[in-house]
Amino acid sequence: MKLRKSLILLLFVFFTLVTSAVFAQSSAELKRKKEAIQREIELLQRNLTKTAKSKKLTLGQISALNAKINLMQDKITVINSEIKNLDNQIHENTNTVISLKGQLSQLKKEYGAMIRFAQRNKNAYDKMMFIFAAKDFNQAYKRIKYLQQFGQYRKKQAGYIQGTQKDLNNKIVVLDKNLKEKSNLLHEQENEKDKLGKNKSEQSAVLNKYAKQEKQYQKDIAARKKQQAQIDRSIRAAIAREIALERKRAEEAARAAAAKAAAAAAAAAAKAKAENRPAPAAVPAAKPKAGGDYLAATPEAAKLSSAFESNRGGLPWPVASGSITESFGKHKSGQANYDNVGITIQTADGAAVRAIFNGEVRKVSGVMGKYYVLIRHGQFFTVYSNLRSVSVGVGDKVTTKQTIGVVALEGGVPELQFQIWRGQTPQNPAGWIAK
Known part of the structure; x- marks a missing residue:
């Protein structure tokens, strides 16, 4: 029974570590993607800033603005994925904290029972009486081994309690970090939505300007074409x-x-x-290749x-x-x-x-x-x-x-x-x- 509990605990810890590793990898990938998108947005913004003073609207400006808006939407999508990942991690860590608290409570309960038993039998005389009350030598030997193993198990149980308490404290720290990170991401998401709204308003103004100068733009497109x-x-x-x-x-x-x-x-x-003797058969001519094959x-x-x-x-x-x-x-x-x-x-x-x-x-x-x-x-x-x-x-x-x-x-x-x-x-x- 005790072996089974230990195995379940090991499997639980292993699953938690694997989940954390997968989350960390996915989170790092999303962060890199978000940073790459931001670099593209900043590059397009620099180009738009340089051409903003020009009275004539160009196709390059329109393309840059449209691309920038698409990238901003992509960035918000990445932030949403980051928040979803964090929600999953918060859920996992919350369950882990609850499970560790339950394990800690059970370990303390079992350890308390062992301490009470040890207090009742701490007298060396009682231990000797417990051994000498055996029916035969084999039973006496088993009782000696039992007392030794009981002492060792009590020490191990104390170690399990300390380890579980440490894991619990670490998970609580990670959970707090997750919650703060989620709060920061939600704030970043709101900022990006505000920026997107402003850029969409700018896009509408640009399209209105484009509509007024459409004939000129059609000439520009025709020349470019x-x-x-x-x-x-x-x-x-x-x-x-x-x-x-x-x-x-x-x-x-x-x-x-x-x-x-x-x-x-x-x-x-x-x-x-x-x-x-007969002449050898003629070798067939090679088939002509298709144009690109040459x-x-x-x-x-x-x-x-x-x-x-x-x-x-x-x-x-x-x-x-x-x-x-x-x-x-x-x-x-x-x-x-x-x-x-x-x-x-x-x-x-x-x-x-x-x-x-x-x-x-x-x-x-x-x-x-x-x-x-x-x-x-x-x-x-x-x-x-x-x-x-x-x-x-x-x-x-x-x-x-x-x-x-x-x-x-x-x-x-x-x-x-x-x-x-x-x-x-x-x-x-x-x-x-x-x-």
Whole structure:
């Protein structure tokens, strides 16, 4: 019975420790996520502050404000998750305190009974009489062992009481800390809700201003769309040229291999004829590859493609800090519809733009005073647009996180247009770079 109680106590302590460890891990992850969101909010706010004095409202400002509001909502969601975690921990710790109090009470009750028994039998004469009253030697020996074990168990019981009291005090401290932390989080949540309300009011004012100047914004969107379409056409043409070059190399290699195989076959046929035996069967020609497959035709390109793909979801950002203000895919602004084949990242003014993986620069081009860089990674390509300066040239080998240029301003805010292509198919970069 006592062994069973000890096992239950050990299991209970183990479960509590495991639960605490899981909570601590989850709480740390949420805290890191909240801090990352706050850094993005502060970056967007700095950009908005810089452009606030400008009378003309830009698309970059609208995107920054919308992104900031979304991030603030995300932050409130994270705080809610933190509060939920704390509620679970408070519930667990409250149950633990109640259980430890019950155990402590029971241990003290049992210890009190042992003390009373010991008081009644503390006389050495009574102990000797208890031993000598045994029927035989075996029973006397057992009574001696019983008295020894009783004394040892009493000491252990005192140790259990001290340990349980210590655990109880520790849990009470942790519980108090949880309650204070929850109070702080609730206060933070209220502050964030107030800030969100103010930013939504600011958003409404911005949208009203946008509505009054909609014609001008439609012209800006059309001009931006035209410029981006020009860049996208240039990118597609550059990728098509890469595929054409690889196809040409592959076809030349195939022709050379075919000529070599034909010569070998002719020699084998002549030898077979001379030896009066059947000629060996002809080796079938290799099937032509699909366009994009030529990009990974060589062992080096195939290895680089595989390495790039194996890092999907963990590739570094093209800037050290930033926030995605326009996602991949189709968008609508007023009456204008446009397609973003990459993502738009707002970053710090003068931020360095970095290659996200090892590769080779295949194109550097200027459009209306700004630049874009195309880097090949086997059958994959990355594109870095809206650079005010470039520090690499065509044919340069680049490494992961190597600086390739500096971001330019777009509508008063530092913005990078970033794309990833698999062959001639654009990919959503948000699924490739680290969260």
